[in-house]
Amino acid sequence: MRKIFKNLPIHLILIITSLLSVFPFIWLISTSLKGNSENIFAYPPTIIPTDFTWANYTGVWDKVNFIGYFLNSMIVAGGTVILNLILSSMAGYPLARMEFKGKKITFFAILATIMIPFQAIMLPVYLITLKLHLVDSVNNFAGYVGLIMPFAVSAFGIFLMRQAFLGIPKEMEEAAIVDGCNVFQIFTKVLLPMVKPSLAVLAIFTFIGSWGEFLWPSIVLTKDAMYTLPVGVNNLQGMFSSNWRFIAAGSILSTIPIIIFFLCMQKYFISGENEGAVKG
Amino acid sequence: MFKYYGKYAPYLFLLPAAIVLVIFFFIPFFQTFALSFMDYSNSIYNAGFAGFENYIKLFHSQVFYKVLLNTFIYLIVAVPILAIVPLFLAVLLNREIRGLTLYKILIYLPVIVSIVVAAIAFKWLYADEGILNFIVTTFGLSKIGWLTDPKWALYSVIIVTIWKGIGYYMMIYLAALMSVPKELYEACEIDGAGFFRKHLTVTIPHIMPTIALVTTISAISAMKVFAEIYVMTKGGPLNSSKTIVYYIYERAFENLDLGFASAMAVVLLVIVLALSLVNILFFEKNRYQI
Numbered sequence: 001m002r003k004i005f006k007n008l009p010i011h012l013i014l015i016i017t018s019l020l021s022v023f024p025f026i027w028l029i030s031t032s033l034k035g036n037s038e039n040i041f042a043y044p045p046t047i048i049p050t051d052f053t054w055a056n057y058t059g060v061w062d063k064v065n066f067i068g069y070f071l072n073s074m075i076v077a078g079g080t081v082i083l084n085l086i087l088s089s090m091a092g093y094p095l096a097r098m099e100f101k102g103k104k105i106t107f108f109a110i111l112a113t114i115m116i117p118f119q120a121i122m123l124p125v126y127l128i129t130l131k132l133h134l135v136d137s138v139n140n141f142a143g144y145v146g147l148i149m150p151f152a153v154s155a156f157g158i159f160l161m162r163q164a165f166l167g168i169p170k171e172m173e174e175a176a177i178v179d180g181c182n183v184f185q186i187f188t189k190v191l192l193p194m195v196k197p198s199l200a201v202l203a204i205f206t207f208i209g210s211w212g213e214f215l216w217p218s219i220v221l222t223k224d225a226m227y228t229l230p231v232g233v234n235n236l237q238g239m240f241s242s243n244w245r246f247i248a249a250g251s252i253l254s255t256i257p258i259i260i261f262f263l264c265m266q267k268y269f270i271s272g273e274n275e276g277a278v279k280g
Numbered sequence: 281m282f283k284y285y286g287k288y289a290p291y292l293f294l295l296p297a298a299i300v301l302v303i304f305f306f307i308p309f310f311q312t313f314a315l316s317f318m319d320y321s322n323s324i325y326n327a328g329f330a331g332f333e334n335y336i337k338l339f340h341s342q343v344f345y346k347v348l349l350n351t352f353i354y355l356i357v358a359v360p361i362l363a364i365v366p367l368f369l370a371v372l373l374n375r376e377i378r379g380l381t382l383y384k385i386l387i388y389l390p391v392i393v394s395i396v397v398a399a400i401a402f403k404w405l406y407a408d409e410g411i412l413n414f415i416v417t418t419f420g421l422s423k424i425g426w427l428t429d430p431k432w433a434l435y436s437v438i439i440v441t442i443w444k445g446i447g448y449y450m451m452i453y454l455a456a457l458m459s460v461p462k463e464l465y466e467a468c469e470i471d472g473a474g475f476f477r478k479h480l481t482v483t484i485p486h487i488m489p490t491i492a493l494v495t496t497i498s499a500i501s502a503m504k505v506f507a508e509i510y511v512m513t514k515g516g517p518l519n520s521s522k523t524i525v526y527y528i529y530e531r532a533f534e535n536l537d538l539g540f541a542s543a544m545a546v547v548l549l550v551i552v553l554a555l556s557l558v559n560i561l562f563f564e565k566n567r568y569q570i
Contacts, residue, residue: 010372017369018386021447024401025393027411031404041409043417091297094290099283106294113305115556119504119525120549123315123532123542124308150304153297173284183285187293212394214507215525219533230396234511237400244404251397262392263385269392270384270451 025252032056032248040244056249063239063246066253068225069232072144073257076217076228077210079148084206085199087153092161093187097173114155119215125150126219136226143226147217151210157202164198165191204268211258229254312549315542327539334543344544346519347527350434354502354523357438362445362498363491369446370453371479384454388447395444399511402440403427406512430520433513437521440508445501449494456490457483496559503552524548 026047034040035051094100095107118125129135129146136143168191176190192199214230221231233254240246262269319330338344369387373380390398405412406426413423426436460483468478484491506525509515515522515530522530524544532541 007377010377014369014372014380014383014387017446018383021387021390021443024398024405024443025389028401028404041407043409043414045411045414087297087300090293094293098285098290098293100290103290106298109306110297110301111560113301115553115560116305116309117500117504117548117552119506119528120545120552121305121308121312123528123538123545124311125304127311127538128303128308149300152300152304158297177284183289186284208392212396214394214396214510215529218510219529230394230507233394233400234396237511244407247400248404251400255393255397258392258394259389262389266385270381270388 025255028248029252031244032252034245036245056245057253060236060240060246060250060253064232064236064250065225066232066250069227069229069254070257072226073211073228073230075144076147077207079144080151080210081203081206083148083152084154084157085203088157088161088202089192089195089199090187091153091158092163092165093191095158096162096165097191110155110158118150122216122219129220135220136223140226143221143223146220147228150216151206151213154206157206160198160202161195164195168194201268204265207261208258229257309549312542312545315538316546318539318542320536320538321540330539334539337540338543338547343519343522343527347522347524350519350521351503351523353434354438354441354505355499357435358442358445358502359495359498361442362449363495365442366446366449366494367453367487367491369450370457371483373450374454374457384451387450390444391447393444395507396511398444399440399508402436402443403512406436427513427521428517430518433517433521437505437508437512440512441502441505445498449498452494453487453490456487460486492562493559496555500552500555500559503548503555524551 030047030049031040033052033054033056034049035053035055038046038049038051091110095103095110129150132146134142134146134149136146172190172194173186176186181189212230213228214234217228217231218234221227224235227235233251236247236250240250316334317330317332319328319333373384404410407413408423408425408428412426416422416424424432427433464482464486465478468482473481504525505523506529509521509523509526510529513521515526525548528541528544528548531537531544
């Protein structure tokens with residue numbers, strides 16, 4: 001009992017912070033559940049809707065192609081994750097385990113990309129993407145490729161995988177050589193299975209980053225059918241100008257998949273053991 | 281161990297990543313500088329050489345200085361808060377009490393949710409007849425034009441960035457706090473040191489590198505703010521909430537003046553490079569050793 005009392009101020013601060021963190025969503029959910037007969041600008045505001053309804057959700061669902069946006073986001077985030085896993089582990093392997101000419105230069109060249117913000121180079125990236133015909137006006141597949149490629153690999157991922165490979169004892173490779181494995185078999189059959197935890201961390205953080213990306217898709221996308229969820233949600237504002245019930249319902253709908261993902265994977269985010277997963 | 285791999289194996293493994301990095305990082309990096317010397321103002325299909333014209337235009341532009349000032353305000357408001365508040369929360373959460381995981385999940389939630397949804401949620405809080413103005417008026421103050429008053433718009437947007445960042449930096453601090461030896465705290469308690477004394481003498485010195493890391497990461501991300509502004513204010517009113525990246529976007533994709541936008545991008549590059557260099561040279565030296 002005494003202990004609870006001692007910790008009371010701590011709990012109080014944490015409860016207030018937690019409430020501040022979720023309140024904007026709660027208010028959005030509250031608005032999305034209010035029917036037309038309830039004034040959403042009422043003073044004093046009511047959190048619990050008096051005219052409770054799901055109508056805003058069904059209404060916005062009928063008018064907006066959420067399934068399409070969701071699938072687009074899945075394709076783009078999925079493609080980005082797969083490419084990052086393959087390219088980062090492939091590049092991390094020689095940087096951790098091999099001696100070769102130009103290793104130092106390669107290392108620093110990759111390191112240098114950490115310091116180049118995408119926002120500063122996005123204009124040439126856009127021009128190059130246009131020149132390579134990787135835009136949705138060519139066809140949908142090209143559009144997806146164009147959304148994915150600028151983020152297909154990152155220095156963060158390469159260094160994360162390099163660090164993981166460095167932690168594997170040399171005896172593993174030696175044993176594999178004795179067994180007659182060639183370099184590609186060592187990579188795929190011996191080393192990759194041992195860095196699964198790092199691959200998982202890379203996959204999850206790449207997924208979150210790609211899923212929330214807004215700037216690049218809003219630059220390259222031209223067709224509504226190609227919109228990813230963030231672009232589609234931003235578009236709600238234009239579609240329903242001041243119908244905040246619909247905008248709120250649409251925003252909440254678009255957030256459900258990532259909340260489910262987060263709750264399933266929460267140990268990766270909040271275990272505090274992923275110090276290596278700090279992304280600049 | 282003998283060299284079990286062929287002469288070309290390292291390069292073959294590096295090749296796919298190298299192709300992507302060259303096409304989407306290195307070429308665009310140099311092209312940004314090249315574009316900043318081109319004149320696209322007549323037609324985007326037929327560029328002429330501009331020399332330093334774009335830079336001269338940039339340094340004579342009132343908006344440019346406004347944008348720089350706004351970005352600077354962003355830095356000095358957001359960075360200290362993002363370096364200190366999450367540390368404080370992490371210290372509170374770094375103990376074994378039941379139920380703390382729930383707090384972590386709730387405080388981390390804004391990090392996970394798309395910035396677009398976050399900005400829309402805040403736009404709704406900031407509405408003229410919205411809930412924040414209700415709170416303000418119940419205290420007897422007059423309504424605030426959170427996003428429509430040039431005095432307030434920038435700070436209203438900064439609040440969203442801070443709100444969305446707190447959980448992220450809190451988890452970085454929590455990871456760092458785990459490495460502080462527990463014996464030191466016990467020694468402190470025996471000496472009778474209180475909460476603040478304990479953390480000032482043990483915690484802060486121990487995680488100084490992490491504090492520096494969080495400061496630079498949050499400074500660099502403050503330089504790159506875009507979505508909040510795009511969704512909430514479009515840089516207005518009267519350029520009061522326009523920051524560097526939004527200005528680049530606007531000049532390039534709305535005014536189609538790629539040369540001018542690229543000159544602006546070079547300015548951004550220089551600032552971020554300086555911040556990153558400080559970070560790597562002083563704080564992360566050990567992280568990237570060969």
